[in-house]
Amino acid sequence: MPKEFAVELQDLRKVYPMGDTEVVALDNVNLQIEKGSFTVVMGPSGSGKSTLLYLIGGLDWPTSGMIKVWDAVVDRMDENTLANFRRNRVGFIFQSFNLLATMPADENVAFPMRFSGAKPAERVMRSRALLEQVGLGDRALHKPTELSGGQQQRVAIARALIHDPPLILADEPTGNLDSTSGYSIMQLLSELHKTGKTVLVVTHDSRMQQFATNTIYLLDGRIVTPEEFKNATDVSRLEKQTQEG
Amino acid sequence: MRFFDLVGLILYNLNRRKGRVALTAVGVIIGTAAVVVLVSLAAGLQKNATSQLYGISDLTNIEVYPGYSMGDSQGMAVAVGGGGGKQMPDMQLLTPSTISDIEAIPGVKQVIPQDYLQLGIDMVYGKLHSYGNVIGLDTDDLSNMGLTASQGVTSLAKGTIVIGSWVTRNFYDPKARPNDPPVEPPDLLGQSVKFVLSKWSADGVEVKKTVTLKVVGVLNETRGMSDGSIYLPLSEVTAWNEWSRGTRINRNKEGYSMLNVRAESVDVTTDIADAINALGYQANTPQSYVEGINSFFMVLQVIFGGVGAIALLVAAIGIANTMTMAILERTREIGLMKAVGATNKDVLSIFLGEAAGIGFLGGLGGVLIGWGGSAILNVVALSYYASQVSQQGGLVPSMATSTPFWLPVFALGFATVIGLLSGLYPALHAASLVPVNALKYE
Ligand SMILES: Nc1ncnc2c1ncn2[C@@H]1O[C@H](COP(=O)(O)OP(=O)(O)OP(=O)(O)O)[C@@H](O)[C@H]1O
Ligand SMILES: [Mg+2]
Secondary structure, eight states: OOOOEEEEEEEEEEEEEETTEEEEEEEEEEEEEETTOEEEEEOOTTSSHHHHHHHHTTSSOOSEEEEEETTEEGGGOOHHHHHHHHHHTEEEEOTTOOOOTTSOHHHHHHGGGGTTTOOHHHHHHHHHHHHHHTTOGGGTTOOGGGSOHHHHHHHHHHHHTTTOOSEEEEESTTTTSOHHHHHHHHHHHHHHHHTTOEEEEEOSOGGGGGGOSEEEEEETTEEEOHHHHHHHHHHHHHHHHHHHO | OOHHHHHHHHHHHHHHTHHHHHHHHHHHHHHHHHHHHHHHHHHHHHHHHHHHHHHHSOTTEEEEEOBOOOSHHHHHHHHHHTTTSSOOTTOBOBOHHHHHHHHTSTTEEEEEEEEEOOSEEEEEETTEEEOOEEEEESSSBGGGGTOOEEEEOOBOOTTEEEEOTTGGGGOBOTTOOTTSOOOOOOOOTTOEEEEEEEEEOTTSOEEEEEEEEEEEEEEOOOSSGGGGEEEEEHHHHHHHHHHHHSSOOOHHHHOBSEEEEEESSHHHHHHHHHHHHHTTOEEEOHHHHHHHHHHHHHHHHHHHHHHHHHHHHHHHHHHHHHHHHHHHHTHHHHHHHHHTTOOHHHHHHHHHHHHHHHHHHHHHHHHHHHHHHHHHHHHHHHHHHHHHHHHHOOOOOSOSOOOOTHHHHHHHHHHHHHHHHHHHHHHHHHHTOOHHHHHHOO
């Protein structure tokens, strides 16, 4: 039986024109992510991790190449189909939470339902249940400013789950958190993985790997083997040391 | 996105930026209030002017003057209409046969010939003197002219006169010294006044004739011609005119100076006037003044409304500015909305709705303030008029401002559309943002 893929990328390129020159953020990326996997994307700053995640989530358009998420070909979608895809197929988690400061936690969680037309009763039930699930059952009426960073990220995770998407995309979800609350966020993501979600996490924190089923290494917009990655990062570390010395 | 959710989110967004929304709406409030007050004022002035015109002369009266012919065909009509008398080819006279012609026009109730006294007159009451516009009417009752009496009667008979309401105010004492108090207007009803008529004989001697007449009626004020007029039967005025020139007047050859044609109803007035004009005479109706005045006030309303609309356009720039700022500040929020499934249309609708909402709220406030302002202006202006009237006389206007029922609805709609249009560019910009760029925006 062939493996089923949650995400398939073929010859994916993303090039930003910068005046006369071009910045190649992603350079012919070919990648398959299995359904039900917990994949960690590692790479130095500027290697194209966020770009990769946003393209898979349909928040940006590739320069060329194909993006397939489940059966949906993301790069071919029109605006409305794409909006529908973002709403129902993926849940996005950001480094900076992106909560609406004026709304209490439960309304932040239910916010995507304003665009899907869910019934008010369903919104309340679902947002309360999700807050319960992320351990914030008693914080439903707190505004983001009344919550810690870790709690805010839990609210954001609950929001990402509101339409029960099969794919969770997280861009450095622990980047703004201290190591303890960062670690509990990792545990939460791992729990989601155990409930059957396919999870793709961009991170600099190597502790994430203990929860991962796969790790992808990015260097200058290309996917590299762990050895290449190790060599390259060692070399750059050596270079750095010699420069400093 | 369902409509209910859209409106809910728009209201939520407006509510969380109360201060700025209120400040922006103030511009719209001022503009809308200006539109409402100024147009109400123009409409009020119009109603006032037309209602006072209705008072001057009721609209069923048509004044007919002799026609001045323009060509041959009318010259021939003169020959026929003039009953074969002495021809005046450039003038179409108002002869007795004209009267029967006009009486034949459908809707004509009555034709009342009129003439003026063509000689000097001095009106004497005790030691007081006065003057007035002496009018002879070929009717036995002034009520046929739509006139009513405040004292006495309106009937015209030999040896009596009916005077307009201001005639008594024209009395003066020729022997008064400069510092004497002004003459109290005498109560003339039932009193006899002397008319001193004067003419110059062929050898240059002034000949005078005194007639004593009894005042039997004083007319109600009309703020028109009748107020300063003295009414007599036409036969009396004709007799005096004949005495003045020394020969008899042949109406068939000379005609009347004017005919008052009374229509059966207001609806047929202009039709009758047109028919009379077609006969070659000059017919004037107050109706045509009313129409002229109406079109003048339409222009005034448009100009006043335009001034308010300029204020609204300035407010529109304020809305556009607020929306542009809001979209800059909320760029990340727009990115988030798109990331969680908002379509471009959703984003467009939200921001257009917010802009229209500011316009609507400002419009609502402006309509209420404008309405209230018009009502207050009405009270203030009317009490001012009333004090003026008590000092100087005249009719108290019924209103200073008048708000047509469509105006608040229109102003509210206009303010909302202005808001919507001002939000169009910022909202389109918001809708077209690439989600990832919006999310990365600092
Ligand atoms: N809008 C843009 N315009 C031009 N260049 C861009 C743009 N967005 C990203 N890049 C470039 O693309 C490359 C990849 O960026 P990306 O954000 O994917 O890196 P990253 O791996 O997420 O880095 P970090 O770990 O610092 O978040 C970088 O060189 C970056 O400068
Ligand atoms: Mg990044």
